[in-house]
Amino acid sequence: MTLTTDQFVPTSGDDDASQLLTDQEQQWVDKFMDETTLFLGPDPAIMRTHEIMPRTAYEEECIAKGIDPLEVDRIRKRLAGALDEAFEMCESMGAAPGAKWADLSCAVYTAEGDVTYLSNRGVIAFSAVLHHPIRYIMKNWKDEPTVGINPGDGFFHNDSRFGMVHNTDQSMLVPVMRDGIIIAWVGATIHEGENGACEPGGMPSGSESPFDDGLRASPIKIVEKGHLRRDLLTFLQHSTRDPKLMLADIKVKMGATRRIMDTVDRLIDEVGQETFVASLRVTVEDVETEVRRRIGELPDGTVTFNQFVDSTLKENILIKFACKITVKGERMIIDLTGTGPEILNRALNSPLASTKSFMSQAVLSYWWPDLPRSTGALSPIEIITEEHTWADAGYDAPVGQSLQASFRGFSALQSAFAKMQFSSPQKYSNVVAPWFNQINDFLWGGTTQNGEQVGNLCADLNGMGGGAKAFRDGEDAVAPLFCAMADLGEQEVMEEEVPFLQLVSKRLVRDNQGFGKYRGGMGYEMMVASRGTPSWGFMTVTSGSKFSSVPGMFGGYGCPVYPLAMVKDINIYDIIKKDPSQFNLSMERVMNEQPFEGGDYQTGHMGLQFDVAKEGELYMIAQGAGGGYGDVLERDPELVVTDLELDRISAQVATNVYGVVWEADTFVVHEQATIELRAQMRQDRISRGKPYKEFIAEFVQEEPPKDLLYYGSWGQDNNEELLATHWGKIEPERVKGKIEDLPLIMVPDRRVLKISKLEARVRELEQKYGEVAVHKS
């Protein structure tokens, strides 16, 4: 995308003399090319690398003066304190719902942009992504006369093509300068939500082109010498649905970075500039060194973990996220070859940098949570991907709901690690089954009861069920994979600001559990309905309605799948007013009993594009469960009946899955009968299970079932050959080839497909009944 002089300099030629420019001539050429660069888009040289930068000459100089590890540690602790303080400022003053629930991060960076230290709370994924925009700024704006970098400046960006977790996040990156030289950066980044995309809330499941993804802010200087630029601010406000949010949170981030800067200034005064610079640099390097050492502790070998995602967020498909992790000595190679191609008119694709940011999330929160959160953590890990797959999307692919792919980068590493680390005598985190990995949550937008335009999301995304540990059950609705200490928010407080009620909240759904010797943490249901608003709508943005999003570990089962359920054409508030007994609401009762006359009861997958919610119409979903650990028949029968008594599991599951026999009235376990039933169930397994080779011969097919819209490699023997479904003509056809040989992959509008099906049926019926009808086209 970036036109650089390189493209115009002949790389070879018949006439060698033509290449010999004098220094003066070369400068003229460079100057000319520099001034005539058409567009400074995302720079592949920056965007495709996650390694830390080599030491600069100045860093070298500073380090040469000597390093006192104790002093480095003191500096790091002081920075950590400042970052946590800045974090709390954002959390308590931020206008974005995400900020109030800890979906943000504050950080200190080296001059070249490597994250040295991140606030202890918040989203770790930012540690592996914010070096990109800083490198872009250093490369393109530092010496650009119309931009430049001065003390008191602050840069803003949100477009993940320039390095961001996803486009809902907005940054404030501020240089630390001494004598005109940049010696470090400080920054604050918040999940702001609303960003002017085709749907409110910043994570559109419906985007069909990058221009539907909303605000496309490349790094811009929004703050100049301490002053917020009103012209640019107005442009940003005008480009999104929530101008108040934009203003408030840019100011909050300015305040937070100012707070970090105060500490940085004091620290530099105290320890000296050189010691400060050296300690930032060695922290990044030390983390890298330690990661290499820890890789070396893992057994050499290869662990493969493939995931299958069942939705484009508009229609059900199956797209693969392949991952093979090889450890050899202190090298680790993560290979995503086999991952399905990008889909050029669907929102699920992720830029490579965003996918990597969630790999870093797994490394720093689930593998080695004791390490400083630094760019150094992912840096020594080699990552192989193919550009134009959905985990490494090209510039022209929409990435509105990129978490669909990037969260799979997290799950690939988090899940595989149980196998990688199991035999290792030295562990830094517990052996744990897969964490839930979908944003089962309502996004919303419209006009509030206070007359304001808003677009954002509920805090329930933070209620993901934890994976079972090897020695205890996973925790219910405990934390999102991206933030260990995120909050579920106060529903009553939110209801003051948004025109809908959560009629049911935090009620666990029976059997919504990853079964196992230890079971995964459970998820709860949510039921919302709008009230007192001239215009309102809800969205959901996840997959996992047909294929379980997470499996279990070592024989444990995964989570179930999750429907979206709706009752349209009713007003629940009127119903409850007339008959308060109807307030006995649950997804199960409402959908199965259909108690409200005239209601239109529907289910769908969890990709709901902005849907106009009339007053009192019900929208229902459930948060997801973590994976189970170990064989279900080894689960303590007492734990099974406890879950049964609390209606966490059904009798069917207690009997058929867990093999427990109990006294119906008292929930007392029949020990002997349970032992016998379980022995019988083991025997049944042995008699129904087929020897592997025989099983393979029966089960394995050359290709996916014909009607399955499948994307990615089939098996793992030939990961470079990708399968895809291509609508070159009206009927879809399966295509195969290397990623560069596949046609552009798009999916037709499902309504167009439905209409053509219905038209065909009309013709069929006309023919059958001999009706003569003229169809003009």
Place this chain on the structure above:
Amino acid sequence: MRVPMTEYLLIDLDTERWICRVCAHDFGDARGNYKEGTLVYDRDPQEIHPPVIDPEKYEFTFSPDPAFCRILEFYCPTCGTQIEAEYLPPGHPPTVDMLWDIDSLREKWDAHGGNPEEVVNYGPGENAEADLSARFDSVTPHAHSRQNEGH
């Protein structure tokens, strides 16, 4: 020397075999894919994850769609322990999920000097301390002979 590699699988470094931690069943060459020594069952996912809302009325019910998703259950042929449950599209080859470098594993443990069955645990924290030694040693002293039976 036996190394616990998963909850239910050990690698015996002396014989270079995968063995069941529960019953000592021999799953095959430790340099290869342990799944080749298992019994496998193609489970309809709806039998495990029951619908919460009525499948007669609705397409999406909390229960996976068997046309998209199967659960391959891998059993130990001797004791019937479910050592792995893999969620796969119908007809997709099972994943070769672990391949280990046995020479390197031996080197690492030789250098460590400890007994893996005593040293390996579930990670930091008191409650993560675990006895990951072979269960068949404590339960049935003669269970080793089982690996020569059948299959």
